[in-house]
Amino acid sequence: MKRLIGLLILLITVLGVAFYIAQNITPPKDLHPLGEYYLENSYFGEHSAKSPEVVTSILWDYRGVDTLFETAVFFLAIIGSLTLFRLNKEQAEEARQGQPKPQLPEPVVVVTKLTVAMILAVSASIALHGQLTPGGGFQGGSALAVAPLLVIAAYTKYALEKNGLDKTRAIIIRSIGLLGIALTALTPLLANGYIMQNQPIFPGEALGVPLGGSLVLYNLFEYLAVGAGFTAVFLLLSIPEKKFKKFLGVRR
């Protein structure tokens, strides 16, 4: 009852303030000049990224350095998580021992197999069509990370590791992705460009499909980096609590 009264007071306050403000504001109908510039120039125009998807062209071309540093933040966050759960060699070996047998009924397991295949296809499509349709490396990578999570939930983490996707490999794939981003960003320097320059260096389209120059490369590498980074973290997170307590020497 007490909570209900609090909620009611909150609701009335919000509605009252909104009613008061409504007389003084007009909802925005026009674009900001900067947004209009990006919309006009992303495919046509002199400073073009050759990508019909304006958000992606801002992300990796017009504001590319911004995104580069955001990727650095992502790198540091994942490295921080891996460091917090650091294991030595024997502990890592012990963490890998377990039964890769699903504990769930048969239909769940079969449906999971189908869903994982579909998630892989959809995430690749999101990432690789990032210069044409909504999506891109970040979104595709986040979707990709759901697949190993689903496998961990329906089977076990041991099944994932027995099939070759262990923490080390995930970290290697992530490093390949980040290295690819760095190399793609530095390539224009060889041709007397500036860092992350797009159109004069990279091809605009291939086989009649607009590629957006370097955008497709960045999307591909970011897809690998984000997907594999989250996979490594999920693999660490799924080590049973009993084993971790033993490693830490906690008696509770």
Added chain:
Amino acid sequence: MIALLWSITIVSLLATLIISVCGIVAKPNLVKKLIALTIFSDTANVLVVLLGYRVIYPVKPPILPQLSKTALGEFVKTAVDPLPQALVITAVVIGMAVNILIAFAIIQIYRIYGTLDVREVGKTLPELLRRGEA
């Protein structure tokens, strides 16, 4: 009427921001603090996307419908501002990674101290340090 709906949206988002800040400060449980933090960051992202929205009837996403210059004028008239969306995309994924880092820290704190209450953790920490000296 449209102005009223628009202002209700903005004011309720601001109220959510205030409530989530209260959650971060007032709740003693670390997991609840993390939940409040995610609500805070998501609300901030929605506010940023709202900055680029246009209240007109046929409103389109910022993707060229066809690759011809004749469609460009119509497109600029109906498309929303792409810049806030581009800024939010990275913020969402980075926020997810940072939230995972915080969650890892919280799990480790729970393993070592056996509690998630910040007051309990504050009491246990000096004891652990003293035990190391003895």
